[in-house]
Amino acid sequence: MTFNIFISDSLSEEGIAPLKQAENVQITVKTNLTEEALLQEIGEYDALLVRSQTQVTRAVLEKGKKLKVVGRAGVGVDNIDLDAATEHGVLVVNAPDGNTNSAAEHTMAMLMSLARKIPQAYYSLKQQKWDRKSYVGVELKGKTLGIVGLGRIGAEVAYRAKGQRLKVLAYDPFLTEEKAEKMGIQYATLEEVLQQSDFITVHTPLLKATKHIINKAAFDQMKPGVQIINCARGGIIDEDALFQAIVHKKVAGAALDVFEEEPIQNFSLLELPEVIATPHLGASTIEAQENVAIDVSLDVLTILNGGPAKNPVNLPSLPAEIMNRIRPYFNLSEKLGSFVANLVKDPIEEVTVYFAGELNKWDVSPLTRNTVKGLLKLHLGDHVNDVNAPYFANKKGITVNEQKTSSSKGFTNLVTVEIKTKTGSATVAGTQLNGLGTRIVKVDSYSIDVIPSGNLILIRHKDQPGAIGRVGSLLAQFDVNIATMQVGRSDVGGDAIMMLTVDRPVEENVLKELKALADIYQVIPIEL
Ligand code: NAD
Numbered sequence: 001m002t003f004n005i006f007i008s009d010s011l012s013e014e015g016i017a018p019l020k021q022a023e024n025v026q027i028t029v030k031t032n033l034t035e036e037a038l039l040q041e042i043g044e045y046d047a048l049l050v051r052s053q054t055q056v057t058r059a060v061l062e063k064g065k066k067l068k069v070v071g072r073a074g075v076g077v078d079n080i081d082l083d084a085a086t087e088h089g090v091l092v093v094n095a096p097d098g099n100t101n102s103a104a105e106h107t108m109a110m111l112m113s114l115a116r117k118i119p120q121a122y123y124s125l126k127q128q129k130w131d132r133k134s135y136v137g138v139e140l141k142g143k144t145l146g147i148v149g150l151g152r153i154g155a156e157v158a159y160r161a162k163g164q165r166l167k168v169l170a171y172d173p174f175l176t177e178e179k180a181e182k183m184g185i186q187y188a189t190l191e192e193v194l195q196q197s198d199f200i201t202v203h204t205p206l207l208k209a210t211k212h213i214i215n216k217a218a219f220d221q222m223k224p225g226v227q228i229i230n231c232a233r234g235g236i237i238d239e240d241a242l243f244q245a246i247v248h249k250k251v252a253g254a255a256l257d258v259f260e261e262e263p264i265q266n267f268s269l270l271e272l273p274e275v276i277a278t279p280h281l282g283a284s285t286i287e288a289q290e291n292v293a294i295d296v297s298l299d300v301l302t303i304l305n306g307g308p309a310k311n312p313v314n315l316p317s318l319p320a321e322i323m324n325r326i327r328p329y330f331n332l333s334e335k336l337g338s339f340v341a342n343l344v345k346d347p348i349e350e351v352t353v354y355f356a357g358e359l360n361k362w363d364v365s366p367l368t369r370n371t372v373k374g375l376l377k378l379h380l381g382d383h384v385n386d387v388n389a390p391y392f393a394n395k396k397g398i399t400v401n402e403q404k405t406s407s408s409k410g411f412t413n414l415v416t417v418e419i420k421t422k423t424g425s426a427t428v429a430g431t432q433l434n435g436l437g438t439r440i441v442k443v444d445s446y447s448i449d450v451i452p453s454g455n456l457i458l459i460r461h462k463d464q465p466g467a468i469g470r471v472g473s474l475l476a477q478f479d480v481n482i483a484t485m486q487v488g489r490s491d492v493g494g495d496a497i498m499m500l501t502v503d504r505p506v507e508e509n510v511l512k513e514l515k516a517l518a519d520i521y522q523v524i525p526i527e528l
């Protein structure tokens with residue numbers, strides 16, 4: 001199978017080498033496309049690779065009928081409609097580590113340029129002026145740097161700032177006093193960062209909660225003469241409020257790498273002499289571009305070839321060690337979900353997946369998601385996948401529970417799926433037998449041993465002599481070959497089930513005749 005990959009922003013040639021070397025991949029590179037042009041192209045592709053310029057909108061994801069994965073060569077995914085990607089079952093992966101150093105180094109370059117007015121002095125000198133008075137700067141040593149957002153880049157900036165003998169204050173919802181102490185910096189609230197800093201640098205993602213986190217009210221709390229750096233995302237700082245704060249001399253200078261609108265259309269902020277700027281160059285180093293393109297290319301290749309994502313954004317990620325442990329149960333969990341969905345007629349309101357035995361020890365959330373995928377596929381079709389299964393379950397009002405239990409009924413591992421509707425419930429349990437593959441070992445209260453694959457027929461009947469024979473004869477009459485048959489009963493002469501595996505799907509009229517046989521209560525065809 002050949003996968004078509006579309007690259008719509010410029011990526012490092014060395015970085016995409018893994019894609020070029022792959023045998024089953026065709027790459028198309030077209031950059032600077034309008035949304036309209038991208039919409040016309042995207043329908044043909046299995047994967048889309050972008051940096052920050054391409055806007056991966058809902059419309060793009062809707063048109064990308066074959067899209068399985070969007071790879072973002074970089075950290076920020078604010079140019080990708082993640083909700084739409086999840087709804088359409090498109091996995092989004094990024095390259096979170098590859099440009100951390102470059103972004104931190106760029107922030108330090110901006111901080112030092114800002115403090116010493118280097119860009120302004122350079123520009124003046126280029127105009128053939130020898131002006132030494134206008135460009136007197138300030139030292140960093142002994143000043144306070146406030147960091148808002150102490151993630152990968154914020155932390156690297158903190159380490160470098162300490163080398164410049166700055167006192168570092170940081171605010172991050174996940175920062176603890178212990179961690180701050182270990183890093184040799186001071187733990188602070190956002191207010192403390194705003195009120196006490198001589199320089200403030202932001203390193204959060206752009207989220208609803210961080211949009212305009214530095215706004216007029218924030219500037220009002222700052223020391224007069226504060227200097228601001230944004231090498232994270234346009235929109236974290238309210239540009240109008242920054243303009244006013246500079247004009248009113250509250251803010252002495254600002255260094256901006258990112259802007260609310262990119263490419264910039266309104267240059268009024270940049271016309272202020274106190275503002276220095278670069279056109280989103282934080283990650284623009286040879287090393288970072290190679291790193292992020294390699295990371296995202298490898299992840300996209302793995303995903304297209306059916307492997308697990310290393311850096312998923314819209315799917316929780318698990319360490320490789322745990323993924324390797326639970327991988328053998330993926331098939332089982334999906335089959336159990338598909339099987340049990342066939343057993344009820346009314347809408348499913350609740351599903352509980354119980355994990356027992358050795359499965360007890362690991363994070364099994366991907367298996368729960370996979371079970372839900374199997375369950376929903378029956379009615380929603382193949383567009384349900386690992387990414388969008390929880391979304392669709394939620395949309396359909398199905399509560400999903402996951403439970404670990406010690407009761408493995410003698411099996412080394414046991415997955416039990418119980419579903420509830422308004423009127424009833426159904427349960428199926430299965431196991432992964434070492435070397436023998438997957439087995440369904442229980443349906444409701446009946447013990448059986450069936451390979452969950454192919455065309456199955458579940459028949460509920462009364463445990464009476466002749467019932468099995470009548471089913472066998474009728475199927476033979478219609479030339480349906482029975483490959484396996486398992487019978488389970490509650491007690492002699494009571495309710496019982498037959499689980500048949502047949503060599504081909506059975507037509508509606510045959511099912512009708514089966515239902516009409518004596519002592520047969522229910523006939524359910526199941527295709528796995
Ligand atoms: P990260 O996820 O490692 O760190 C972000 C941190 O922000 C997290 O620790 C998070 O807890 C914190 N945070 C979230 N909400 C917050 C809030 N309301 N207040 C304070 N902190 C909050 O991300 P990172 O890799 O360090 O990247 C940080 C930013 O830098 C992102 O926006 C990314 O897109 C941007 N970036 C820009 C460039 C560039 O070229 N200019 C390059 C790389 C990354």
Ligand code: MLT
Nearest residue numbers: 051052073074075076283
């Ligand atoms: C990022 O979020 O990684 C940066 O914006 C880098 C980029 O892709 O330009």
